[in-house]
Amino acid sequence: MERLEVSAASVLRLAPHIVFRFDDTRQRWIMMAPERLMLPDEQAVEILQLVDGKTGVGAIIDALATRYTQAPRELIATDVTAMLQDLADKGCLADASAH
Amino acid sequence: MPPRIDPPLALLAELTHRCPLSCPYCSNPVELERAASELSEAEWRRVLAEAASLGVLQVHFSGGEPMARRDLLALIATASDRGLYSNLITSGTLGGAREIAAFAAAGLKHVQLSFQDFAPANNDRIAGLAGAHTRKTNFAAAVRAAGLPLTVNMVVHRQNLGGVPEMIDMALALGARRLEIAHVQYYAWALANRTALLPSRQQLDDATRIVETARARLKGVLAIDYVVPDYHGVRPKSCMNGWGRQFLNVTPSGKAVPCHAAESLPGLDFPSVRDGTLADIWYRSEAFNRYRGTDWMAEPCRSCDRREIDWGGCRCQAFLLAGDASRADPVCALSPDHGVVEAALHQAESAPPEFVYRHFS
Numbered sequence: 001m002e003r004l005e006v007s008a009a010s011v012l013r014l015a016p017h018i019v020f021r022f023d024d025t026r027q028r029w030i031m032m033a034p035e036r037l038m039l040p041d042e043q044a045v046e047i048l049q050l051v052d053g054k055t056g057v058g059a060i061i062d063a064l065a066t067r068y069t070q071a072p073r074e075l076i077a078t079d080v081t082a083m084l085q086d087l088a089d090k091g092c093l094a095d096a097s098a099h
Numbered sequence: 100m101p102p103r104i105d106p107p108l109a110l111l112a113e114l115t116h117r118c119p120l121s122c123p124y125c126s127n128p129v130e131l132e133r134a135a136s137e138l139s140e141a142e143w144r145r146v147l148a149e150a151a152s153l154g155v156l157q158v159h160f161s162g163g164e165p166m167a168r169r170d171l172l173a174l175i176a177t178a179s180d181r182g183l184y185s186n187l188i189t190s191g192t193l194g195g196a197r198e199i200a201a202f203a204a205a206g207l208k209h210v211q212l213s214f215q216d217f218a219p220a221n222n223d224r225i226a227g228l229a230g231a232h233t234r235k236t237n238f239a240a241a242v243r244a245a246g247l248p249l250t251v252n253m254v255v256h257r258q259n260l261g262g263v264p265e266m267i268d269m270a271l272a273l274g275a276r277r278l279e280i281a282h283v284q285y286y287a288w289a290l291a292n293r294t295a296l297l298p299s300r301q302q303l304d305d306a307t308r309i310v311e312t313a314r315a316r317l318k319g320v321l322a323i324d325y326v327v328p329d330y331h332g333v334r335p336k337s338c339m340n341g342w343g344r345q346f347l348n349v350t351p352s353g354k355a356v357p358c359h360a361a362e363s364l365p366g367l368d369f370p371s372v373r374d375g376t377l378a379d380i381w382y383r384s385e386a387f388n389r390y391r392g393t394d395w396m397a398e399p400c401r402s403c404d405r406r407e408i409d410w411g412g413c414r415c416q417a418f419l420l421a422g423d424a425s426r427a428d429p430v431c432a433l434s435p436d437h438g439v440v441e442a443a444l445h446q447a448e449s450a451p452p453e454f455v456y457r458h459f460s
Contacts, residue, residue, distance in 0.1 A: 001274075003319030017208045017248045019184055025106055025154035032184040034209035034248050034277060037108060037156060089319040091248070091276045 004095055006057060006085040008077065011097040013053030018092045020048055033092055047080055053096040057084060102392025104343070104382055106154030110183075111161055111348040111359060112143065114171065118164040119192045121227035122215060123454040124254060124289035124296060127163065128362050131459050136352040140170040142373065144177045146349055149377040151181035155347070161188040163351065172201050179206025186211060188252075191238030192231055196245075199238075203245040210242045211250040211279070217265040225259070227456050239273040250277040255306070256296035257451060263306045267313050271321055278321055280310060282328035286360040286415055288457045295454055297447040303331055330440055334405060335412025335428035342390035342414060347381060355380045357387055360415040364424050390414050395425055399433045 006012070014020060019032040029045045031038040040048060050060045061080050065073040087093050116131040138146070147158065158178050165171055166189055178185040187202065188211045199210070212235060215225035219232035242249045251270040255263070263280065270278040283289050283296050298306075310325045317323070329336045339346045339358045348356045353372045356362055362369065370384045381387060389395065393406050400411045411417075412428020420429040421436035429436040 001271075001276075001320050015248075016246065019208070021182075023154075023156065030156065032156060032208075034250055035157075035159075035186060035211070089322075091322065 004088040004093065006081055006088050006093075008056070008058035008061065008081070009097075010057045010084075010095065011054065012051050012057065012084060012088070012093045013096040014048075014051060015092055015094045031092065033090065036090070038092075043079075044083060047083060051084075051093065057081065102394070104391070105345070107150075107347045107381060108155065108345040109157045109159065109347070110146075110150045110155045111159045111346070112146070112165075112174075113161050113163065113348060113350050113359065114138075114143070114165045114168045114174070115163040115351050117167040118162055118190065119167075119228055120164070120190050120215075120231065121457045122225060122254070122288070123227075123292045123456050124256065124283040125457040126284070126287060126289070126359055127457070128360075129287050129291070132351045133459075137168075138349075138351065138353045138372070140173060142353065143170070143174050146353075146372050146377065147174065147177050147183065148181055149372075150347070151183055153377050153381060155183065157184045157186065159186045159188055164190050164193055166193040166198065172198070172205055175202050175207050176205040184208050189213070189238070190226075190231070191235040192226075192228065195238060196241040199241045199245045199247070203247050207247060209248050209250065211252050212239055212242065213252045213254065214266075214269070215254060216259045217253075217262050217269045218259075221259060221262075225454075236273070239275070243274040248277075249273065249275045250279060251275040252279045252281060254281050254283055255298075256283045257298040257302060257447065258296070260298050260302050260306050263309045264313075267309075267317075267321070267323070271317075276321060277324065279324045280306075281324075282326065284328070285330070286363065286419065288455070290419060291455050293443060294446050295451040297330060297443060298328070299447050300331065300444070303327065329412075329416075329428075329430045330444060332430060333432050335409050335416075335431045337409050338413035338416075338428070341392075341410035343381070343387040344391070344410075347377070355384075355387075357390075358415070360413075361386075363415055364418050390424070397425060397427070399431075399435075400427050403433070 023030045029040055031040055061077045064076050115137055116127050175185055185207050186209045191212045216222040222232040223229050253266045285293050310323055314323050343357045348359050349372055354369045355372055356369050367386045369386050370380045396411055400406050412431055414424045416428050417426045418424040420439050427434040430440050
């Protein structure tokens, strides 16, 4: 088992045991992992909705840069990569590029 | 002002107190509940359905040994149907590959497997069961073969704490992504054995240093959950993140309690799921409201700026050590009762006595 290093070239999917869904009771998106509940903020939700096992991290950054023209692409790239790396380190993401 | 009550996040479903192990620090109450008093499958299914409607997100199937219940597979399936994220907390000493594969197919998301030590002989001595380590190792392989994520839970104390490096190696070898190094907490059976279990300051500091180094080395490979035992801390743990704030436990016979140790508290009438709905119990029962929020607090908690961080620490510990559940948790250095904790820590510096093993009285 090696650490999953996230870069613009990565293609990611949610790990098989991760549940990312809208919770009707709390009216917000939640992410569940073994013995852990995460409450992603609006930005994180937007990023996670693009993690589909096909779209590369670079393309996710491009999509967000198109949506948020006032933020420099480099800043978006840094934030997105850091967030995804953090989730990968928590075991929430898997490498989809091999498939 | 009465506290705002949010829906619970998690349900601990203690399906049974039956267990092939007899660990001397078992968190089950000293008065174990017998098989004849256990909730039926139909009753548990109703509890799971009500929990989901109430807003519970995660269910932890625990015990005793939950695999001692023949209807566990059906309960896992019910939990999945209701959208509950399900976790099996097991000793790994009953059942194996066939059961695990069926659980995975029914929607189980994760297995937490306990070990009593990395070394088979000491593991089996502490568990009070010959061959337990071998069964657990085989069980771990079955979990991974079924594609389920595995957490190894290692309960630590002064009689195994020196083995933390080997525990980490073992978790990696078993294919775990998470390792919980959980210090014994001193309630019920563990309180009876406290002098045999509480580590010395030196042992603790050595273990903490090893964990911190390993965490950095294994980032993204193995997550290590490690909490310093509260006796050695300065401020109390935020027990259950506050009484009746996020967490609900149902015992084998159907009593609803805010934490697995709360039954030790006198003067609280814990409602049964046989007599009312979970929603009634959560929002309206006297027992769940008793220590909610901060209004019940006395000094030094009442004016403490950490009162909504620590929530006064643990009510059970306040009762067990200070004789009054509404006092500050005595592990807090600000507590007027802190001397009892200091006395226990002082004892921990000398040689440990023999274990008292868990048993039905």
